[in-house]
Amino acid sequence: MHPILKGDNCKKFLLGNEAIVRGAVESRVQVGAAYPGTPSSEIGNNLFQMQKDLSGLYFEFAVNEKVAMEIVGAASACGLRSITCMKHVGLNVASDAFMSLAYVGVEGGLVVVTADDPSCHSSQNEQDNRYYAKLAQVPMLEAFDPHTAYVLTKEAFSLSEKFKLPVLLRTTTRVSHARGVVEVGAIPFDFYTTFKKGFFKKDPFRFVPVPAVARKQHKLLLEKLEELQNLASSFNFNQFIPKGKLGICASGVAVNYVIDALEDLGLQDEVSLLILTFTHPFPEKLALEFLSQVETCVVVEELEPYLEENLRALAYTHGLKTKILGKKEKLLPRYFEFTPTQVKEALANAFNLKRFTVEVPPFDFSDKLPARPPVLCQGCPHRETYKLIKEVLQEMGIEERTIYPTDIGCYTLGIQPPLNMADYLLCMGSSVGTPCGFDVATDQRVVAFIGDSTFFHAGLSPLVNAKFNKHNFTLVVLDNDTTAMTGHQPVPSQTIKSPIIQDHPTIPIQKIVEALDIPYVVINPYKKEEAKELIQPLLEKQELSVIIAKAPCILYKTKSQKGS
Amino acid sequence: MKKIKGLVVGVGGQGIILFTRVLGEACLKADIPVIVSEVHGMAQRGGVVESSICLFGKSPYTSEGEADFIVAFEPAEALRFVKRAKKETKFIISKDPILPFAVKEGSANYPDLNPFFEEMTSYFNQVFLVPGEELAKEAGSVKALNMVMLGAATALEIFPLNREALVEAMLELLPEKLHQVNLKAFDLGFNYIKSIL
Numbered sequence: 164m165h166p167i168l169k170g171d172n173c174k175k176f177l178l179g180n181e182a183i184v185r186g187a188v189e190s191r192v193q194v195g196a197a198y199p200g201t202p203s204s205e206i207g208n209n210l211f212q213m214q215k216d217l218s219g220l221y222f223e224f225a226v227n228e229k230v231a232m233e234i235v236g237a238a239s240a241c242g243l244r245s246i247t248c249m250k251h252v253g254l255n256v257a258s259d260a261f262m263s264l265a266y267v268g269v270e271g272g273l274v275v276v277t278a279d280d281p282s283c284h285s286s287q288n289e290q291d292n293r294y295y296a297k298l299a300q301v302p303m304l305e306a307f308d309p310h311t312a313y314v315l316t317k318e319a320f321s322l323s324e325k326f327k328l329p330v331l332l333r334t335t336t337r338v339s340h341a342r343g344v345v346e347v348g349a350i351p352f353d354f355y356t357t358f359k360k361g362f363f364k365k366d367p368f369r370f371v372p373v374p375a376v377a378r379k380q381h382k383l384l385l386e387k388l389e390e391l392q393n394l395a396s397s398f399n400f401n402q403f404i405p406k407g408k409l410g411i412c413a414s415g416v417a418v419n420y421v422i423d424a425l426e427d428l429g430l431q432d433e434v435s436l437l438i439l440t441f442t443h444p445f446p447e448k449l450a451l452e453f454l455s456q457v458e459t460c461v462v463v464e465e466l467e468p469y470l471e472e473n474l475r476a477l478a479y480t481h482g483l484k485t486k487i488l489g490k491k492e493k494l495l496p497r498y499f500e501f502t503p504t505q506v507k508e509a510l511a512n513a514f515n516l517k518r519f520t521v522e523v524p525p526f527d528f529s530d531k532l533p534a535r536p537p538v539l540c541q542g543c544p545h546r547e548t549y550k551l552i553k554e555v556l557q558e559m560g561i562e563e564r565t566i567y568p569t570d571i572g573c574y575t576l577g578i579q580p581p582l583n584m585a586d587y588l589l590c591m592g593s594s595v596g597t598p599c600g601f602d603v604a605t606d607q608r609v610v611a612f613i614g615d616s617t618f619f620h621a622g623l624s625p626l627v628n629a630k631f632n633k634h635n636f637t638l639v640v641l642d643n644d645t646t647a648m649t650g651h652q653p654v655p656s657q658t659i660k661s662p663i664i665q666d667h668p669t670i671p672i673q674k675i676v677e678a679l680d681i682p683y684v685v686i687n688p689y690k691k692e693e694a695k696e697l698i699q700p701l702l703e704k705q706e707l708s709v710i711i712a713k714a715p716c717i718l719y720k721t722k723s724q725k726g727s
Numbered sequence: 728m729k730k731i732k733g734l735v736v737g738v739g740g741q742g743i744i745l746f747t748r749v750l751g752e753a754c755l756k757a758d759i760p761v762i763v764s765e766v767h768g769m770a771q772r773g774g775v776v777e778s779s780i781c782l783f784g785k786s787p788y789t790s791e792g793e794a795d796f797i798v799a800f801e802p803a804e805a806l807r808f809v810k811r812a813k814k815e816t817k818f819i820i821s822k823d824p825i826l827p828f829a830v831k832e833g834s835a836n837y838p839d840l841n842p843f844f845e846e847m848t849s850y851f852n853q854v855f856l857v858p859g860e861e862l863a864k865e866a867g868s869v870k871a872l873n874m875v876m877l878g879a880a881t882a883l884e885i886f887p888l889n890r891e892a893l894v895e896a897m898l899e900l901l902p903e904k905l906h907q908v909n910l911k912a913f914d915l916g917f918n919y920i921k922s923i924l
């Protein structure tokens with residue numbers, strides 16, 4: 164049996180992401196769909212594996228976040244509880260569907276997990292997705308540790324079903340990838356013995372947001388928000404703990420740093436706390452009660468001043484003189500994750516505790532030590548592909564001025580010396596869209612790189628654009644049979660498949676390219692001379708072409724041979 | 728109880744996650760509040776890996792000047808994280824270097840660490856070097872370095888748990904075919920520290 168399913172009504176040591184999975188299954192989730200992305204990936208990975216044990220659960224890895232959002236939207240419209248999860252930038256991709264889901268609403272509870280990444284541990288930005296809740300006008304819950312991730316997942320399902328709205332559940336890397344003690348309930352194994360189908364009750368004047376419908380639905384949505392606003396103030400897991408005239412309002416992982424810091428500073432009995440997990444709509448009544456009882460309120464939240472703006476607006480509206488300290492005063496920064504020491508110092512500062520200093524060792528060796536950036540594995544096929552393409556371009560004498568648009572995956576590590584073969588990147592799929600622009604704007608050769616999973620995620624439509632609008636560049640598709648970077652999830656072109664999807668078809672990339680009538684070659688990157696001969700003619704011609712470099716990821720190959 | 732905070736550092740692929748899993752499961756059994764952070768994603772590809780441990784507290788992050796202990800699976804990584812330490816920090820360091828890719832390729836060099844260690848040991852008085860690779864090999868697999876380090880840390884009594892509690896948690900987590908190697912690795916690390924104390 165899957166380890167997350169083991170044990171009822173006991174304490175388990177779970178990763179934040181595993182706690183979300185446990186909470187979802189205890190809530191009788193039936194349908195899940197997701198595209199992987201650190202730090203959210205373990206949610207999908209575990210739901211995928213769990214299907215083996217729970218016949219009543221369906222999960223699929225969708226080609227991208229938007230498709231995943233559409234799948235769970237439809238499933239929930241049929242009355243089934245559903246979940247999707249994604250990294251913060253994944254919600255950019257899914258946002259179009261997400262915005263409309265708020266208007267048409269849901270039937271079965273629908274939870275959308277966004278895992279944000281302050282400090283960019285494995286991302287291209289550190290956007291704060293709490294603003295998506297505000298933008299889409301949907302309720303949002305913020306977890307601060309694995310236990311709250313579990314509890315809030317369960318709350319999110321009932322909240323969603325009650326208000327017929329998707330609920331955004333927000334974590335960050337430090338929550339998703341923290342492992343802690345979670346007090347779990349029971350798994351409804353009986354419910355999961357078979358997959359129980361739902362039923363779609365037609366209601367086009369709700370589910371088809373043509374302008375007339377959308378206008379009506381938006382008003383309805385705003386009415387629901389008002390009700391939710393009241394509910395947020397009485398929400399069980401929003402806590403106002405009144406103590407003295409000094410106050411702190413916090414959400415997310417910073418809650419832990421605040422509690423630990425107060426203990427370290429000996430202030431736990433003096434400072435009033437407003438700990439928030441239901442943060443959109445903002446719990447105004449509760450916050451007002453807090454603001455009226457304290458003289459100073461320090462706001463401790465990572466990234467954007469989301470709580471802070473709400474608190475300031477509230478204080479202004481109600482004519483409160485409470486001193487609010489946060490990002491505006493630069494007490495804490497708007498970038499990177501916080502550290503406990505940083506929070507402790509900020510609090511000591513805000514509360515004028517002169518006696519407090521953190522003693523750190525008087526030396527630092529970090530700039531004398533060798534850097535240790537992540538690297539392509541020994542024997543990785545991507546490295547071989549990069550090397551041989553570089554060589555051909557060098558032999559042609561144009562390597563230095565060739566532009567290498569790149570994309571997101573293990574192969575982005577081609578940025579490092581000695582390869583230096585990554586020049587421009589925006590987001591997934593940009594390796595195919597941006598060459599269209601480079602082609603128009605310069606005479607330099609353009610050789611772009613994209614992984615197989617990324618190709619299916621967002622590379623298909625720009626390739627059609629390139630063909631239709633007559634753009635000239637060479638696209639190299641690194642077809643390694645898997646989504647390697649995020650932990651080896653399936654891709655449509657793969658030949659080695661997990662037993663769970665053994666009967667799914669293989670969709671070869673070359674057939675797609677053939678259908679578009681684009682010249683292409685398929686190479687084995689380990690056969691260098693042969694491959695160089697094959698690609699040379701394509702690189703010499705100034706026209707749209709595709710090189711498919713086909714060789715499985717070394718790690719994936721060994722993993723699947725071992726049968727895991 | 729007073730908080731105990733620590734850090735386990737090393738290089739992606741060294742098995743740090745198992746170290747913190749075993750420790751956490753043992754704490755769970757003993758009803759000790761525990762939270763750790765794991766590294767998943769990009770850094771696992773041979774990058775720097777750090778995992779924070781907090782017992783009796785809430786923060787899954789051990790930051791500057793906070794560590795009660797630092798377990799380093801690689802000597803340069805121990806040095807990289809000294810700022811997290813305080814005067815009384817206990818260091819347990821596997822002394823075998825792992826060369827970064829750029830060093831192996833010849834485009835960067837791995838400096839002699841001895842001068843740094845001299846500076847370090849003149850400030851901290853609890854730095855323990857462990858012949859990690861040798862002990863792991865003796866146990867039967869270099870991959871068992873994580874359990875050598877866990878055994879060593881246990882012998883130093885940095886956790887409020889004894890050898891039996893950790894061994895029990897370890898055996899429950901690992902498949903049976905790995906029991907012998909890992910148990911031996913744990914004990915070799917444990918006994919090594921006991922022998923130099």
Ligand SMILES: Cc1ncc(C[n+]2csc(CCOP(=O)(O)OP(=O)(O)O)c2C)c(N)n1
Nearest residue numbers: 200253571572573614615616617646647648
């Ligand atoms: C919109 C978005 N979703 C997800 C991710 C996370 N992500 C980064 S790389 C990657 C997949 C890469 O797979 P592939 O293109 O096959 O390359 P490989 O890692 O196998 O070389 C994913 C899912 C992201 N960066 N952006």
Ligand code: SF4
Nearest residue numbers: 540543573647716717
């Ligand atoms: S995981 Fe696979 S694709 Fe990624 S670097 Fe390693 S071998 Fe290459």
